[in-house]
Amino acid sequence: MxxxxxxxxxxxxxxxxxxxxxxxxxxxxxxxxxxxxxxVATPKVKRSALLPLRFRHDGTFKILQVADMHYGMGKISRCRDVLPSEFDRCSDINTTSFLRNMIHTEMPDLIVFTGDNIKGTADAAESLFSAFAPVIESRIPWAAILGNHDQESTMNREELMSLISLMDYSISQVNPYSEVPRKLVEIDGFGNYNIKIHGSFGSDMVNTSMLNLYLLDSGDRETVDGRQTYGWIKKSQLLWLSETSKQLQGTYVSPALAFFHIPIQEVRGLWYKEITGQFQEAVACSSVNTGVLDSLVAMGDVKAVFMGHDHLNDFCGDIDGIWFCYGGGVGYHAYGRAGWSRRVRVISAELGQKSQKRVKKIRTWKRLDDDFFTKIDEQVLWED
Structure with a gap:
């Protein structure tokens, strides 16, 4: 049966x-x-930011600097250097929450990620999408450069910048193009480009860049005379930077800001000078000095430089008339100091109230990831 x-x-x-x-x-x-x-195969079209970027009608433009997220693999990437009471429920999700809260608190016009965006991940692409999720959700234009840890996974630096440039609302570039002929400039690194901030609608400067941003790839690690050192900004990058600055300085000389990850050697000297903020760890820079400071001074338009890399430094100091400012560490998967809040830096450029034909002031401050998102160390970096 x-x-x-x-x-x-x-x-x-x-x-x-x-x-x-x-x-x-x-x-x-x-x-x-x-x-x-x-x-399966329907192509996804990138959602692009509205360009060119512009000052608001009230004559302000605000930038949120996000330094050293070190994003890993989400919930399974545990926090470092937090209080024992915070550890059990602390992961990359805390970084995501902090970034989302800062976007809602400050409502910036542009968000700039200054390197070491990801680290220690099994899938670089997945971590990038998770790390940048809050800014993509916000639909605010954003730009990124690489640090010395980003490529320590499944993608090299060129692949990382290519993917970042294709993500929603990103205005990042792998490298700049020459105008004639239209081809990539021969330049070291990946992630060298400039961003123009035009005057507001209704003003006489609607077609003029009133604030220029220079973003540079400071590399990762290299070997010099048999010894390993951090990367540095190469001569080809400085040549491109100088030529770009000359092209942008027409009848109106716009002030400029620069962003890169690894600090230059001269920042060490700020230990002996008056600064705003905290100098809590040695400046980890390259053993090679290619004359970045001399180039910036000669250009004449750069008023401040914003860096990352050293998470426990969040100070601003003046070197030869240019302010060098650390962002402070953002990421909870990155090293920090227990009891010392993760933080972001905000930069605000302001036009003259009447004519709005010139940038009159550039200010900065920081926000802490505490109960009140405390605002600290507000200062004027430059005033016309």
Missing amino acids: EKDGDGGIRQCCKVIALIIFSTLSILPLHFFLLTTYNH
């Missing part, structure tokens, strides 16, 4: 399979192609 029952079941299954096969065989081939195409 059992054998006869099994045979009946098998016969029934054969009949059902035959019916299914017969039904599928009479469907046209394009049915499967369209289904497959629509389900």
Whole structure:
């Protein structure tokens, strides 16, 4: 009886399979192609930011600097250097929450990520999308450069910058293009580009860049005379930077800001000078000095430089008329100091109240990831 029952079941299954096969065989081939195409291969179009970027009608433009997220693999990436009471429920999600809260608190016009965006991840692309999720959700234009840790995973630096440039609302570039002919400039690194901030609608400066931003790839690690050192900004990058500055300085000389990850050697000297903020760890820079400071001074338009890399430094100090400012560490998966809040830096440029034809003031402050998102160390970096 059992054998006869099994045979009946098998016969029934054969009949059902035959019916299914017969039904599928009479469907046209394009049915499967369209289904497959629509389900899997539909291309995703990048949601682009509205360009050019502009000052608001009230004559302000605000930038949120996000330094050293060190984003890993979400909930399973535990926090470092937090209080024992905070550790159990602390992960990359705390970084996401902090960034989202800062966006809502400050409502910036642009968000700039200054490197070491990800670290210690099994899938670089997945971590990038998770790290940048709050800014993509906000639909605010954003730009990023790389630090010395970003490529320590499944993608090299060129691949990372290519993906970042293709993400929603990103205005990042792999490298700049020359105007004639239209091709990539021969330049070291990946992530060297400039961003123009135009005057507000209704003003005489609507077609003029009133604030220029220079973003540079300071590299990761290199070997010099058999010794390992941090990367540095190369001569080819400085040449491009100088030429770009000359092209932008027409009848109106716009002030400029620079962003890169690894500080230059001269920042060490600020230990002996008056600063705003805290100098809590040694400046980790390259052993090679290519004359970045001299180039910036000679250009004449750069008023301040914003860096990352050293998470426990959040100070601003003046070197030869240019302010060098650390962002302070943002990421909870990055090293920090227990009891010392993670933080972001905000930069605000302001036009003259009447004519709005010139940038009159550039200010900065920091926000802490505490109960009140405390605002600290507000200062004027430059005033016309």
